[in-house]
Amino acid sequence: MDMDAVMLARIQFAFTVSFHIIFPSLTIGLAAWIATLLVMWRRTGREHYYNLARFWTRIFAVSFAMGVVSGIVLSYQFGTNWSRFSDVVGNVVAPLIGYEVLTAFFLEATFLGIMLFGWNRLPPWLHVTAAICVAVGTTLSAFWILSANSWMQFPAGHVVRDGIAYPDDWLKIIFSPTFHWRFLHMLTAAYLTTCFVVIAVGARYLIAGKHREHALTMLRMGLGMAMVLAPLQAFFGDSSGQSVRVHQPAKLAAIEGHWDGDEPGPVPLILFAIPNEKEERNDFQIAVPYLGSIILTHSLDGTFPGLKQFAPEDRPPVWGPFFGFRVMVGIGVLMILVAWWGGYLWRRGRLGEVTLFTRVAALMWPTGFIAVLAGWLVTENGRQPWVATGILRTADAASPVSYTAVLTTLILFVVVYSVVFSFGIYYINRLINRGPVDAPPVGATGLPSRPITGMGRRPGSEIAEVEV
Amino acid sequence: MDLTLDYYLPVIWAVIIASAVGLYVILDGFDLGIGILFPFARKEEDRDLMMNSVAPFWDGNETWLILGGGGLWVAFPLAYSIVMPALYLPVIVMLLALIFRGVSFEFRWVAKPKHRHWDIAFAAGSTVAAFCQGLILGGLIQGIEVQDRQYVGGSWDFLTPFSVLCGVGLVAGYALLGATWLRGRVEGPVADRAAHLAKRAMLAVLAFIAAVSIWTPLAFEPIADRWFSTPNIYFLWPVPVLTALLGLGLWVGLHRPAGYSPFFFSIGLFLLSYLGLAISTFPLLVPPSVTIWEAAAVPASQIFSLIGVTFMLPIVLGYTVFVYWTFRGKVRPGEGYH
Numbered sequence: 001m002d003m004d005a006v007m008l009a010r011i012q013f014a015f016t017v018s019f020h021i022i023f024p025s026l027t028i029g030l031a032a033w034i035a036t037l038l039v040m041w042r043r044t045g046r047e048h049y050y051n052l053a054r055f056w057t058r059i060f061a062v063s064f065a066m067g068v069v070s071g072i073v074l075s076y077q078f079g080t081n082w083s084r085f086s087d088v089v090g091n092v093v094a095p096l097i098g099y100e101v102l103t104a105f106f107l108e109a110t111f112l113g114i115m116l117f118g119w120n121r122l123p124p125w126l127h128v129t130a131a132i133c134v135a136v137g138t139t140l141s142a143f144w145i146l147s148a149n150s151w152m153q154f155p156a157g158h159v160v161r162d163g164i165a166y167p168d169d170w171l172k173i174i175f176s177p178t179f180h181w182r183f184l185h186m187l188t189a190a191y192l193t194t195c196f197v198v199i200a201v202g203a204r205y206l207i208a209g210k211h212r213e214h215a216l217t218m219l220r221m222g223l224g225m226a227m228v229l230a231p232l233q234a235f236f237g238d239s240s241g242q243s244v245r246v247h248q249p250a251k252l253a254a255i256e257g258h259w260d261g262d263e264p265g266p267v268p269l270i271l272f273a274i275p276n277e278k279e280e281r282n283d284f285q286i287a288v289p290y291l292g293s294i295i296l297t298h299s300l301d302g303t304f305p306g307l308k309q310f311a312p313e314d315r316p317p318v319w320g321p322f323f324g325f326r327v328m329v330g331i332g333v334l335m336i337l338v339a340w341w342g343g344y345l346w347r348r349g350r351l352g353e354v355t356l357f358t359r360v361a362a363l364m365w366p367t368g369f370i371a372v373l374a375g376w377l378v379t380e381n382g383r384q385p386w387v388a389t390g391i392l393r394t395a396d397a398a399s400p401v402s403y404t405a406v407l408t409t410l411i412l413f414v415v416v417y418s419v420v421f422s423f424g425i426y427y428i429n430r431l432i433n434r435g436p437v438d439a440p441p442v443g444a445t446g447l448p449s450r451p452i453t454g455m456g457r458r459p460g461s462e463i464a465e466v467e468v
Numbered sequence: 469m470d471l472t473l474d475y476y477l478p479v480i481w482a483v484i485i486a487s488a489v490g491l492y493v494i495l496d497g498f499d500l501g502i503g504i505l506f507p508f509a510r511k512e513e514d515r516d517l518m519m520n521s522v523a524p525f526w527d528g529n530e531t532w533l534i535l536g537g538g539g540l541w542v543a544f545p546l547a548y549s550i551v552m553p554a555l556y557l558p559v560i561v562m563l564l565a566l567i568f569r570g571v572s573f574e575f576r577w578v579a580k581p582k583h584r585h586w587d588i589a590f591a592a593g594s595t596v597a598a599f600c601q602g603l604i605l606g607g608l609i610q611g612i613e614v615q616d617r618q619y620v621g622g623s624w625d626f627l628t629p630f631s632v633l634c635g636v637g638l639v640a641g642y643a644l645l646g647a648t649w650l651r652g653r654v655e656g657p658v659a660d661r662a663a664h665l666a667k668r669a670m671l672a673v674l675a676f677i678a679a680v681s682i683w684t685p686l687a688f689e690p691i692a693d694r695w696f697s698t699p700n701i702y703f704l705w706p707v708p709v710l711t712a713l714l715g716l717g718l719w720v721g722l723h724r725p726a727g728y729s730p731f732f733f734s735i736g737l738f739l740l741s742y743l744g745l746a747i748s749t750f751p752l753l754v755p756p757s758v759t760i761w762e763a764a765a766v767p768a769s770q771i772f773s774l775i776g777v778t779f780m781l782p783i784v785l786g787y788t789v790f791v792y793w794t795f796r797g798k799v800r801p802g803e804g805y806h
Binding site: 058061062065066068069070072073075076078079080083084086087090091092094095097098099100101102103105106107109110111112113114116117118121122166167170399400401402404405408409412413416420423424427430431 | 523524525527528530531533534535537538539541542545546548549550551552553556557559560561563564566567568570571573574575578579617618619620622623765766768769772773776777780781784787788791794795804
């Protein structure tokens, strides 16, 4: 495979992985949210929680289906587009993916059937258990994926012989040095993404003046969670940053737009700049003195290496990590502000009113997704030029597949994903417009006489659908 | 070769992966079959019923495909890295087809009443995925060109009359599984129609089995040697005889009142064909040159993953059975969560 075909394969992987990550970001959190609602329903006996759980289950099902199908693609792309990678690090990385399939995929996929179709077939406690199993499955899935990815970021517990990586210590491989903070960071990101989707849907109902009780529950539960998680995420993010400083200094330099590292400190924090890779400097920058040292080394005059201290062929590209990081952090700060603003109004008993806050909250739904995508851009682009740091360069990892073949399938992916996922998002929006509806009585003997989907066609509901 | 870990581990893994692929073919086979049969359904309600007969299971079923592919990578990374580029186009087209099939399960209900295109996506996705899986199978049997641990052929080498025959054969086979599954799972006109379709699919499948059984030994000399040399032939003659007996049982079962027996006979046909395939190729993993021992991962990786399989596979099988048991009995019109 020549260099251009490698580039196409990279674009293909970036494209498919970016699409995929959107759905787990939502379903990891939604599975936990639905399980929580069902547990609350069991403990309080209030139909209100049950109806909310059913409402979100429909949205979950559509997102999950898209997550599954786009995930299968990824698991095969290691072989189709990155066969040298499969061969060189297969002995180490493949078992981690194998464990994901064994412990997580089957759990999610199998209990999803029960979760979706078991409402009237199983005793409620068993149905709740199935929902919990799905939530556990999605989390385990994230565990193994982050484990494999963290090993690629900073490999440990392996030996390399004749260019092939062999396992040496499995615990070190699974829990490689960057894993812990990255896993917590990703998991929290998924929960926060879901929080703000739930909050935004609640706010949207308040503005539209419908489903008031449900809307308030969504706002309260979403805000309660976000008020804790958003600041916590700042801490996890900072800890991840410390881990990057220690283990991937070149990536850190790219994130910071930091070129000269050999001068004595203190290092300023660059808020905004236009990095110029050719001339190895920033064309324009706004910086705060001392702050770089304080944030990154937790001291007043600490320094860290700049990009010029790495050989040009070992440097990551600067733009992706630099701008991706700023988008991610910006959204993180926004999330903290909005969550605490909402908490303040809640405390003063004004959460149900349509104020500026409600309108802002309704617009917050895409923020988590954007932050996650930006975060992945930082971490994956910042890992270049290595696919497995120090072991295998991206340029040497690709399959012996022709340029035309990769181009053809790339076009196919773009077309299919655009069609399929546009519909998916349209349908999720449609389900949200339908809103929560009173479900048939729980545990009723016999089965509903027609698909519950039919409720979309109840008198009056057509009106709700028109006002998309 | 010594009878050591290096010898046994790849054999154990070959059995595990063969089982995962076998389970995939049977389990996802019948739900892909439902999609293949979708265009033959007469009414909207019939299609609803067909889809609901597999809706709680398809996702778990499809996961065996990931275990098959993932398992190949785990235990035989070299084979994985050779086979995937060689079968690049059919693998990716299969994945894209599975996307359409998979999302249709949810989209179709949400889109109602304007869901015609998702009926088409479901049918086309299932059929194309099945056809591509046949192409992949055929492409593997006919052999893959390898030099220095890499595939050295072209993008279209997989496409031959033989692999196309395998593709068509697998579509017919999945249709048979789907039709006989429906025969057991639903009642009324849909079940009767399924029996009718199953008969046609069965004739197609038997014709296909006969064609492949004649074609492969003629075209691929090692396969002929395997089957027709002594003493092998003394042990192997029951395979075709059993196939014929199963076909007979299936035919009789389809003329009886609705029940699951035709489904189990169909599974039997699949298993025997699969056994025949294993006899033809073992111990080659990537015909004609790479054996399971050459392609195997280091023992440390195989053992580590084997521990997971030993603990997890019984649990996975346990809750898979639980789901099938939960949704046992006939599906009735109007059932579903949507």
